[in-house]
């Protein structure tokens with residue numbers, strides 16, 4: 001039986017805890033600043049999880065830290081003793097060197113999960129300081145239930161934090177804009193949502209299954225002189241590429257400032 005604790009059971013910590021609870025041999029210990037949140041999550045997960053004190057959480061085999069980057073220093077300063085297990089940090093912008101400085105006796109893994117982890121469809125890049133090969137393989141087996149996991153070089157973490165961690169929000173805002181535009185054509189928002197989400201799921205499944213790139217597949221929808229290309233030209237005129245570049249840069253620069 002492996003013990004996995006979560007310190008900080010908000011959106012992301014709670015999502016990863018929920019999916020890891022499906023592992024056969026895992027027991028979860030949940031700790032949160034306002035402990036009612038951890039108690040509520042434990043009761044929604046069931047027998048596999050229990051709300052835990054900070055001391056109990058620090059004795060786990062893996063200790064996932066799910067607090068905001070700005071709360072990291074004060075959290076670590078409050079530890080009554082050095083954590084026993086492997087630390088897993090999901091904090092944007094806080095690098096391994098910073099964490100090592102604060103937790104010099106621990107093995108540390110840095111991950112950048114995204115919201116689809118809760119349904120096992122996440123994309124989680126990771127890097128670490130000094131894991132053995134076996135420890136890395138064990139970690140991959142543990143986290144694979146959340147979706148794809150991929151080892152990266154830490155220098156790429158800020159960029160990937162944007163493209164995998166933040167980008168689900170960009171995509172959802174795009175879908176919302178599409179749905180809202182659709183309501184101007186006389187359909188109800190509720191009705192359009194089902195069509196649009198199924199279209200998006202199918203489009204991405206095709207993108208993943210195909211040897212062609214998204215833009216090659218996108219161009220295939222645009223018959224010359226047809227209605228799709230008419231809309232696509234409007235997107236280009238409106239500066240969609242510039243807007244996405246600025247969006248990505250804004251999140252990236254913010255990540256860099258968090259260090």
Ligand SMILES: NC(=O)c1ccc[n+]([C@@H]2O[C@H](COP(=O)([O-])OP(=O)(O)OC[C@H]3O[C@@H](n4cnc5c(N)ncnc54)[C@H](OP(=O)(O)O)[C@@H]3O)[C@@H](O)[C@H]2O)c1
Pocket residue numbers: 007008009010011012013031032033034035037066067068069071074075090091092112113114115165166
């Ligand atoms: N959300 C995402 O999509 C996403 C993606 C990738 C990475 N991340 C990373 O995940 C981390 C959490 O983000 P989030 O969106 O899940 O934020 P969140 O919902 O605000 O969760 C943070 C949690 O940490 C708890 N907390 C704060 N200080 C604590 C302490 N000293 N001891 C125990 N618990 C404490 C908070 O408790 P209270 O509510 O009681 O204050 C809250 O439940 C961040 O570092 C972020 O960079 C998030």
